[in-house]
Structure formats: structure tokens, C-alpha cells
Amino acid sequence: MTKTHRSKAAFTVAVASGLVLGGVAAPAALAAPSADAVIAEVYGGGGNSGATLTSDFVELANRGAAAASLAGFSVQYLPGSASPSSAWQVTPLAGSVAPGGRYLVAESKGSGGTVALPTPDATGAIALSATAGTIALVSGTTALTCKTAADCAADSRIKDLVGFGTATVREGNPTAAPSNTTSVARGTALADTDDNAADFTVGEPTPTNTAGESTGGDPGPAPTPAKIHDIQGTTRISPFKDKKVGDVTGVVTATRTFGSQRGFWLTDPNPDSDPRTSEGLFVFTGSTSPAVAVGDAVTATGTVREFYPDAPATSNFQSLTELTGAQWTVGSQGNALPAPTVLNPDTVPTTYAPSPGGNIEPLALEPSKYALDFWEAHESEIVSISDARVVGPTNSFNELYVTSKPDQHKSARGGSVYLGYDQLNSGVMKVSSLIPFAERPFPKLNVGDVLTGTTSGPVEYDDFGGYTLFASVLGTEKDNGLAQETTRKQRTGELAVATYNVENLSPVDTQAKFDRLADAIVTHLATPDIVNLEEIQDNNGPANDTVVAADQTLQRFTDAIVAKGGPRYEWREIDPVDDADGGQPGGNIRVAFLFNPARVSFVDRPGGTPTTAVGVVREHGKAHLTVSPGRVDPANEAWTASRKPLAGEFVFKGRTVFVIANHFNSKGGDQPTHGRFQPPARSSEVQRAKQATVLRGFVDALLAADRNANIVVAGDLNDYPFSPAVQTLTAGGALKDLIASVPEAERYSYVFEGQSQVLDHILASRALRGVDYDVVHINAEFADQASDHDPQVIRFRPGAGNPIEDGFNDFLDWLDQVFGKK
Structure with missing residues (x-):
């Protein structure tokens, strides 16, 4: 089974609709709430792109006053969109879970991630989806056969059940969708109202076993105070990678409130004097919209991650430095935003990238010399461009390409011509939109058209097209009338x-x-x-x-x-x-x-x-x-x-x-x-x-x-x-x-x-x-x-x-x- 990851297709669908992908009406029948053992947490992103944990897991908890035996029980999984041919997969359990205690079931291990689970209490090989599925705690180890919420509610063997994401089988409404970096977890009170959406929230994974050992969400040592420029550092990889940081301050400059990659961008209004260190940082909140507004002054705590679209060890792409599992407070609102970096024909270097013959991540950035270094040195900061000429037409993912160097290898019809391996057009950058399409549909533009006025927003690395300006302000489209060409008719003798x-x-x-x-x-x-x-x-x-x-x-x-x-x-x-x-x-x-x-x-x-x-x-x-x-x-x-x-x-x-x-x-x-x-x-x-x-x-x-x-x-x-x-x-x-x-x-x-x-x-x-x-x-x-x-x-x-x-x-x-x- 192929494990789900943060995919462009899923992101695009969510953007196009402007909606959170979620469930529909609750089923007519509900199972009786469990008095003791319940499903406490589900995580299916283990080993996927961007994940820290290497394995999927299911965590159980005991909300009763006495130890709950799990002998003869099993944890079972059904895909989110169950078909008649779908089958429940089974992991047998043993032992017991103490009152108020936890019990950890390790499932499939992926090729990514860097942190192993604590010693599991049971181990299976089920590859859970990161975004949608159903987990059942079952008395017995025979695979379930129910495929609907009503049928499963009527099966007396099911002690507890949770449907996450768009799961067809669930109690009440399914939970919000988790991701490669987030799980769904029952609240600390372990309430079981038989409505998964009410009982579970999305957050950072916190796998805990019967011995109380934990990783991921374990508070661990106190976070290290850090400024954004300290987190970004002078290379492509943060010196605080996989570490918890605190007292991270900045002003919210943009928010992403749709799709599966939600979050907000912070910029420190008090920069250091080093041009290599970005003052911007993306705070990733998964599928949950961030409760902040542009202009809020925020102080945050969280874990610094380098997000790759695939397995970090083998990825060909660059990473995005981001803050995950974040908690923050808003000190004030309506603050002035730091001035953007204005892109003009001379802003971005002409030379595209250093050429060490290998990985450029350890190299100190030289933003005045190389275009890729320039963008990395401004990662997650706001940039702006005026009257940007389109050099790549709008595609099916609602993206287009513009150039900040309009005279760089200009084609006869307004594009940017690629003339040699060492002659990439460094002024070219991708533009996407942070504006919900219900408010403003993404413009359909051809090469040579122009986004007039100002286009601005945070810039970050996107594996589907390099450095991208995520526009919170999008210029007005100007159609320059590009016409399809027609060749002449051949003559009789031709x-x-x-x-x-x-x-x-x-x-x-x-x-x-x-x-x-x-x-x-x-x-x-x-x-x-x-x-x-x-x-x-x-x-x-x-x-x-x-x-x-x-x-x-x-x-x-x-x-x-x-x-x-x-x-x-x-x-x-x-x-x-x-x-x-x-x-x-x-x-x-x-x-x-x-x-x-x-x-x-x-x-x-x-x-x-x-x-x-x-x-x-x-x-x-x-x-x-x-x-x-x-x-x-x-x-x-x-x-x-x-x-x-x-x-x-x-x-x-x-x-x-x-x-x-x-x-x-x-x-x-x-x-x-x-x-x-x-x-x-x-x-x-x-x-x-x-x-x-x-x-x-x-x-x-x-x-x-x-x-x-x-x-x-x-x-x-x-x-x-x-x-x-x-x-x-x-x-x-x-x-x-x-x-x-x-x-x-x-x-x-x-x-x-x-x-x-x-x-x-x-x-x-x-x-x-x-x-x-x-x-x-x-x-x-x-x-x-x-x-x-x-x-x-x-x-x-x-x-x-x-x-x-x-x-x-x-x-x-x-x-x-x-x-x-x-």
C-alpha cells in the first residue's frame, strides 16, 4: 500500500474549493461509549515526506478506574473511502493499559523521518493513510466486515472507533484531516461523545507507551530562545533543525487559511545586519487555520523542521525551514508590516546557482552572487514586484511565472528563452495565490501578459517549480493580446x-x-x-x-x-x-x-x-x-x-x-x-x-x-x-x-x-x-x-x-x- 503524503493534487483541490475537506452528516446509529479503553491518538504520516517520526502508530488510553486488559483484542484499520473490496487489516494486542495510562501500537515504518517511536507495546505492519481512514479497537482478532458507519455501530465487537479525515466509517462526524506531520488525538479528559469531530483535534504527534516514554510532543528540555534570523542561519539548513525554540517574535505578514498546508508567515521587524539571514519564517499549522491576523505581533514556541516534499535523505529538492507544533501568544494587533524586498531588474543576481558539484546545503549563502542564494536569504519574507510580465502561462494548478528581469533573454513574444545549461533566466519566479478563489479567481494569463500594479507576498521554496511568491496582493491582469500564429501555405513545388x-x-x-x-x-x-x-x-x-x-x-x-x-x-x-x-x-x-x-x-x-x-x-x-x-x-x-x-x-x-x-x-x-x-x-x-x-x-x-x-x-x-x-x-x-x-x-x-x-x-x-x-x-x-x-x-x-x-x-x-x- 502506498502511503499518503502532502500532495500537490490534494492541495490544489482544497485551494480551488476554498474549503476544508471534511465529512458529511452523522450516521443514524451510534455505538455505546467505552467505559475504559479508548483510542487516544492516530498518526499515519510516519516516514512520509516532511515527517519527523519514522512510523505510523495508534495510541490507546484507559479512561476507567481499573486496569483494562487488552488480551485477545486487536486494533483494525479500514481505508477512508471503503469500497466493497476493501478489507480490514488487523494488529493483535496483548497486555493491559493502566488507569489513566497509555498503550502504544506501532504500525508501518516509512523511508523518511528521523525519530523512532518509543518502545511500542504492540507492533503491526499496517500502512495507515496520513489523511483519511478508520481505526477500530476490537474484541477479538477476526477481521471486521462492516463497511458503513451504521453497520459498524451495530457490531458489538467494536469497543471504540475513530474515523479521521474524509473517512466513510466513523462515529458521528469524522475528525479534521491530519497530515504527514500531524495526528488526531483525543483531548486530555478522554471524553467519548461518539462524535469523532468533537472528541479529536489535529496537532503534533505525541506517541506514549505504557512506561510513559514519549517522543514527538514530549516537552523535553526547555526551548532555546531564538530570533528568526538565528533560526534561518547563514546556510540552507537551520542550525536549530529538529530543536525546540522559544521567544520567537515577529509580525504576521500573511496567512494561508485553506488547503492542507495552512499556517502563517512571521517577519522580525528588528533585523540583524547579515544579508545572508532571512528575517521570515513559516509557522506550519497543518490542516487547521491559524488563529492570527496580518499585523499581529506574535511570540511563538515550536520545533524547527526542514520540510522536504519527499524523503530528506534522498531528496533532490531544497527544503523549507518552518516552525511546527507551534504555540503562540498575540501581544498586539494592527502593527505596521516590515517593508518588502522590492524586485527590480537588478535585484536578483544573474548567475543562477553555485556549482560545487554536489549538495549546496552546507555552503554559506552568497545572496549578492547567486539567484538561488538570494531567494534562500529571503525565504518566507515578503517580496514585491510591479508590472510583472508573464513568462509562463497559467497552469492547471493555478500558478504562473513572471520575470523580474524583463530584458533577460526576452523572446519575440514576451517570454524568457533558455539558451544554455549555464544560462537559466534567473529573473523567473513562480506566482501562486493566498487569496481564496471564491474572493478572486486566479487569473488566466498568457506569455507576454502583465500583472499590473503590485504583486507581493512571502517567498518560499516549492518543489513543484522552485522559489514561489505566494501572493497576498495580486496585481491586475492585463491582456496583451498574444495571438496564435499561422504559417504560410506551401507552394506547388514545395x-x-x-x-x-x-x-x-x-x-x-x-x-x-x-x-x-x-x-x-x-x-x-x-x-x-x-x-x-x-x-x-x-x-x-x-x-x-x-x-x-x-x-x-x-x-x-x-x-x-x-x-x-x-x-x-x-x-x-x-x-x-x-x-x-x-x-x-x-x-x-x-x-x-x-x-x-x-x-x-x-x-x-x-x-x-x-x-x-x-x-x-x-x-x-x-x-x-x-x-x-x-x-x-x-x-x-x-x-x-x-x-x-x-x-x-x-x-x-x-x-x-x-x-x-x-x-x-x-x-x-x-x-x-x-x-x-x-x-x-x-x-x-x-x-x-x-x-x-x-x-x-x-x-x-x-x-x-x-x-x-x-x-x-x-x-x-x-x-x-x-x-x-x-x-x-x-x-x-x-x-x-x-x-x-x-x-x-x-x-x-x-x-x-x-x-x-x-x-x-x-x-x-x-x-x-x-x-x-x-x-x-x-x-x-x-x-x-x-x-x-x-x-x-x-x-x-x-x-x-x-x-x-x-x-x-x-x-x-x-x-x-x-x-x-x-
């Missing part, structure tokens, strides 16, 4: 070849998506003669079964193109081996060709299968494929769990053209550019380098058979023009990467974390004449996308390999360009 990643297209998609993609082919790409498609899924999309055929997907797509006024395209592709080519499990994505038979012919040579390698033969001085379509060396280990290139032989006006469609392996597994390891390891490059070597070998075989072969290599190579893989393909000039030849301000087809970059390519052999190339920007810069990639198109006259004939073709091309003659 062959037009396009490439387009259609993002997991399958029949389960809406007709609206098919129609938008079809409109792109007909209107924006002007009906190319050949279209390389990437991410065509099988006929039932993500259903993970034995279906691999994609004829229904392609039929529906080509029908949609006709409905938009386009030609009746034919298609060629090879169904892959089931689940062998990576991508969405069950989707069986592959590359495919569409072609317009009224303009270009496809040379069909039978024999192409998922495992058959296409070869090259020379006939009458010309190269030909042994099978068409055919896959390039599909058994080569370079293509393990990745798409295999598809080669096709076409004829246009009597001349042979080879088109090779590609979709190299993804960048999954690479360390993030904003993570704690610098420079980040790009482990996925190893496989793409192998893939490029295999593909280049095939191109070389074509050129060896005919040095004047017309070759177009196109597709989503998942890499940059300056990457080793693309450099392998273009070495020696056999192929030209066309996107590398356009002005830098136009060199992108994809936008990721606010960086406009290249993943898609068209490469051309020398034989192609009159080459005209265009990236058609219709998706990547827009909040409303049919795909996350922009398509590209090349128009050219195939070379004949004869200087006289080629010269005549060049003359015809000149006539076309100058006079528009055909």
Missing part, C-alpha cells in the same frame, strides 16, 4: 513536412481536443503534406490492458481534419509491443505519419513490425528502405521503455524523400534546476545520447547509399540544440538542426517553469533545396492549450542529386519567392 506532439491523444479525449488539433493542422499549419505525430495513444488510451492498435485514434483525428476543411489524410504507423515504449501506462504512445495522398505518395513495403529493424538498400544509385514504414533498430537497448523512430519512404514529384519520426525518452529522473544539487545531474541524457547515436547511424546508412538523399529527421527529441544528443545528430554537418538557425528570440517550442525552450526539432540533410522553416506558436505560451508543444513545419524542394536539375529547381524557387509563380 513539400511541407510538419511535426506535432499532440499530448496523449486517444478516443477518450473530448471532441473539442480533436477539433482544436485538427484546426491547427488545417488553419495554423496550412495543411502540410506530411505530418509527424508524437504521443498517439492506442484505441482506449490510458486503460492498461492488451489493446495496442491506434486506428480509432487516427481515424477520429483525420475525420476531424476533414470536418475543418482539410484533406483526407492517410496514416502509417506500427503498433508497439504492449507497454514497451514508455509514456502513460496503458497508453502505448507511438509516432505516426499523416500524409495527403493528393500531394505526396507513400512507398509501402511490407514487413514492418514492432521488432523488425528497417534497413537500407542501394538500387540504381539511390537509397531505399527495406520496409516502409519501419522502425529503426527497435531491439537496441537505447530504446528500452522508449518510443522507437519510424522511418517512411515518400515520393514527391518523382523524387524520394525519407522522413524519420521520433520521440526520444523524457527528462524524467533529472535533478531539478532549482534543487539542492548543483549543477543538477541530467541522468536522462545518457539514454538520449545512445538514441541519437543509433539514429545517426541509420542516417549515415542512408547517406552512404546515396549522399544526396533527401532526409528529414523530425519530432520531440526531448532535448536542446546544445545538448549532447542533438550535437551527435548534427556532427559533421550531415544534418542541420533548423531551430538552431533561427534568431535566439524565436528559438523555442515549449515553456517549462517559465523558461521558453526547445524540445522539438526538424533536422534536414544537405540535399534539401530552398528550405523554409517555421515554428508555429499556438500552444506553449497559452493558458488554454490543445497540447503543451508548439508544432513546426519545413517547406523545401527535394534535391535531385543532379547539379543542373538542382540549379533549375533553385531558379524555380527564386521565381516562386519573387514573383509567386508556380
Whole structure:
């Protein structure tokens, strides 16, 4: 069973609704309250990301006057959303619990956390959910069978029961939802009203055994007095990590009152003189809204934690220093807020990060030298930016990216172009919102739009996109009218070849998506003669079964193109081996060709299968494929769990053209550019380098058979023009990467974390004449996308390999360009 952690998906749902996820009406039947042994505390976040404790636990208590025997009893667990197939899991108990005493049951241990439970009184292996489930104290060790609150209330074996989070089975209403760092615990009076919501509250875990030994919430030694700048320190890791601190003073500058990561930000109005130490701190209150207001002067006590989104020992991300299990007092209200750090073009350093060749966490911060250090030195402080230009469109998580350096590698359409591993745009930062969406929906903005006026709020590290400004003040959206591009129609003597990643297209998609993609082919790409498609899924999309055929997907797509006024395209592709080519499990994505038979012919040579390698033969001085379509060396280990290139032989006006469609392996597994390891390891490059070597070998075989072969290599190579893989393909000039030849301000087809970059390519052999190339920007810069990639198109006259004939073709091309003659 996979343990639940603080997930972005859960956070986003809570934000979008502006509500605490909770229960509904109480069941009609209630069990009798227990007179002695009861469930006192439940914690399911052990070993999860951000957790301190390594294990889940259930704690029992005795509210009676005599010892309560637990011999023959068990603790049992049911998932929060119980289905007919859900089963109760059982941990047998032994011994007894003294009057007023505690009894600790240890459950599943995770890979994270640093603090073990005290010696448990019973041990099981149940992996509890961190956020929703049901725990029952049961007389007997036979698994329960009830699946509803009413049925469980009627089961006399159940001595006590608690449903937490959104649990279906509960007493009365379920408790509030705990998290990876919080538990649900019964009050000190151990009241049992048979309403879990009334009896339990969310707070810091306090596991205690029968010997009275405790960890987590154990008061331990007196907290050490500390200022916020002392807690933040001069590196990325607090010198007070996992220690209790007290007398932490500051003014509340912002609050987060929705979602599962609630809390508030404090800033000390009396800073020290060290620019490396932040004066801001996030106080994490879990799923409970903090009872403070902006402007409150607060004195707090709590435990300093470094929150990672995953296991700290193996995380590639940076951490957020936060105060957990906090208690505080409000001294005064309505205080003036400390002045924010104003971001202008010169505020953030141009150099992105130090490059020690490893973990940057132990390094002393240099905020005047490195952008990542600058942000860390201002962690949880308020920053503000005026008239911020959008460089990454609003995404499905209600986030967008802006830049504080509007002239840094500015694209032709308002973005920030990524031009090299050492040229990350340091002015780019993510913007999210602290304003409930019911009060103000998050703006839907495109690249080049502007948040006018002031946008301000605390900044902190977010593993889903680096340092993020959580806006408590959000500028006014200004639409700068970014328009989708349209390329020109090919001339009669030109062959037009396009490439387009259609993002997991399958029949389960809406007709609206098919129609938008079809409109792109007909209107924006002007009906190319050949279209390389990437991410065509099988006929039932993500259903993970034995279906691999994609004829229904392609039929529906080509029908949609006709409905938009386009030609009746034919298609060629090879169904892959089931689940062998990576991508969405069950989707069986592959590359495919569409072609317009009224303009270009496809040379069909039978024999192409998922495992058959296409070869090259020379006939009458010309190269030909042994099978068409055919896959390039599909058994080569370079293509393990990745798409295999598809080669096709076409004829246009009597001349042979080879088109090779590609979709190299993804960048999954690479360390993030904003993570704690610098420079980040790009482990996925190893496989793409192998893939490029295999593909280049095939191109070389074509050129060896005919040095004047017309070759177009196109597709989503998942890499940059300056990457080793693309450099392998273009070495020696056999192929030209066309996107590398356009002005830098136009060199992108994809936008990721606010960086406009290249993943898609068209490469051309020398034989192609009159080459005209265009990236058609219709998706990547827009909040409303049919795909996350922009398509590209090349128009050219195939070379004949004869200087006289080629010269005549060049003359015809000149006539076309100058006079528009055909």
C-alpha cells in the first residue's frame, strides 16, 4: 500500500474549493461509549515526506478506574473511502493499559523521518493513510466486515472507533484531516461523545507507551530562545533543525487559511545586519487555520523542521525551514508590516546557482552572487514586484511565472528563452495565490501578459517549480493580446513536412481536443503534406490492458481534419509491443505519419513490425528502405521503455524523400534546476545520447547509399540544440538542426517553469533545396492549450542529386519567392 503524503493534487483541490475537506452528516446509529479503553491518538504520516517520526502508530488510553486488559483484542484499520473490496487489516494486542495510562501500537515504518517511536507495546505492519481512514479497537482478532458507519455501530465487537479525515466509517462526524506531520488525538479528559469531530483535534504527534516514554510532543528540555534570523542561519539548513525554540517574535505578514498546508508567515521587524539571514519564517499549522491576523505581533514556541516534499535523505529538492507544533501568544494587533524586498531588474543576481558539484546545503549563502542564494536569504519574507510580465502561462494548478528581469533573454513574444545549461533566466519566479478563489479567481494569463500594479507576498521554496511568491496582493491582469500564429501555405513545388506532439491523444479525449488539433493542422499549419505525430495513444488510451492498435485514434483525428476543411489524410504507423515504449501506462504512445495522398505518395513495403529493424538498400544509385514504414533498430537497448523512430519512404514529384519520426525518452529522473544539487545531474541524457547515436547511424546508412538523399529527421527529441544528443545528430554537418538557425528570440517550442525552450526539432540533410522553416506558436505560451508543444513545419524542394536539375529547381524557387509563380 502506498502511503499518503502532502500532495500537490490534494492541495490544489482544497485551494480551488476554498474549503476544508471534511465529512458529511452523522450516521443514524451510534455505538455505546467505552467505559475504559479508548483510542487516544492516530498518526499515519510516519516516514512520509516532511515527517519527523519514522512510523505510523495508534495510541490507546484507559479512561476507567481499573486496569483494562487488552488480551485477545486487536486494533483494525479500514481505508477512508471503503469500497466493497476493501478489507480490514488487523494488529493483535496483548497486555493491559493502566488507569489513566497509555498503550502504544506501532504500525508501518516509512523511508523518511528521523525519530523512532518509543518502545511500542504492540507492533503491526499496517500502512495507515496520513489523511483519511478508520481505526477500530476490537474484541477479538477476526477481521471486521462492516463497511458503513451504521453497520459498524451495530457490531458489538467494536469497543471504540475513530474515523479521521474524509473517512466513510466513523462515529458521528469524522475528525479534521491530519497530515504527514500531524495526528488526531483525543483531548486530555478522554471524553467519548461518539462524535469523532468533537472528541479529536489535529496537532503534533505525541506517541506514549505504557512506561510513559514519549517522543514527538514530549516537552523535553526547555526551548532555546531564538530570533528568526538565528533560526534561518547563514546556510540552507537551520542550525536549530529538529530543536525546540522559544521567544520567537515577529509580525504576521500573511496567512494561508485553506488547503492542507495552512499556517502563517512571521517577519522580525528588528533585523540583524547579515544579508545572508532571512528575517521570515513559516509557522506550519497543518490542516487547521491559524488563529492570527496580518499585523499581529506574535511570540511563538515550536520545533524547527526542514520540510522536504519527499524523503530528506534522498531528496533532490531544497527544503523549507518552518516552525511546527507551534504555540503562540498575540501581544498586539494592527502593527505596521516590515517593508518588502522590492524586485527590480537588478535585484536578483544573474548567475543562477553555485556549482560545487554536489549538495549546496552546507555552503554559506552568497545572496549578492547567486539567484538561488538570494531567494534562500529571503525565504518566507515578503517580496514585491510591479508590472510583472508573464513568462509562463497559467497552469492547471493555478500558478504562473513572471520575470523580474524583463530584458533577460526576452523572446519575440514576451517570454524568457533558455539558451544554455549555464544560462537559466534567473529573473523567473513562480506566482501562486493566498487569496481564496471564491474572493478572486486566479487569473488566466498568457506569455507576454502583465500583472499590473503590485504583486507581493512571502517567498518560499516549492518543489513543484522552485522559489514561489505566494501572493497576498495580486496585481491586475492585463491582456496583451498574444495571438496564435499561422504559417504560410506551401507552394506547388514545395513539400511541407510538419511535426506535432499532440499530448496523449486517444478516443477518450473530448471532441473539442480533436477539433482544436485538427484546426491547427488545417488553419495554423496550412495543411502540410506530411505530418509527424508524437504521443498517439492506442484505441482506449490510458486503460492498461492488451489493446495496442491506434486506428480509432487516427481515424477520429483525420475525420476531424476533414470536418475543418482539410484533406483526407492517410496514416502509417506500427503498433508497439504492449507497454514497451514508455509514456502513460496503458497508453502505448507511438509516432505516426499523416500524409495527403493528393500531394505526396507513400512507398509501402511490407514487413514492418514492432521488432523488425528497417534497413537500407542501394538500387540504381539511390537509397531505399527495406520496409516502409519501419522502425529503426527497435531491439537496441537505447530504446528500452522508449518510443522507437519510424522511418517512411515518400515520393514527391518523382523524387524520394525519407522522413524519420521520433520521440526520444523524457527528462524524467533529472535533478531539478532549482534543487539542492548543483549543477543538477541530467541522468536522462545518457539514454538520449545512445538514441541519437543509433539514429545517426541509420542516417549515415542512408547517406552512404546515396549522399544526396533527401532526409528529414523530425519530432520531440526531448532535448536542446546544445545538448549532447542533438550535437551527435548534427556532427559533421550531415544534418542541420533548423531551430538552431533561427534568431535566439524565436528559438523555442515549449515553456517549462517559465523558461521558453526547445524540445522539438526538424533536422534536414544537405540535399534539401530552398528550405523554409517555421515554428508555429499556438500552444506553449497559452493558458488554454490543445497540447503543451508548439508544432513546426519545413517547406523545401527535394534535391535531385543532379547539379543542373538542382540549379533549375533553385531558379524555380527564386521565381516562386519573387514573383509567386508556380
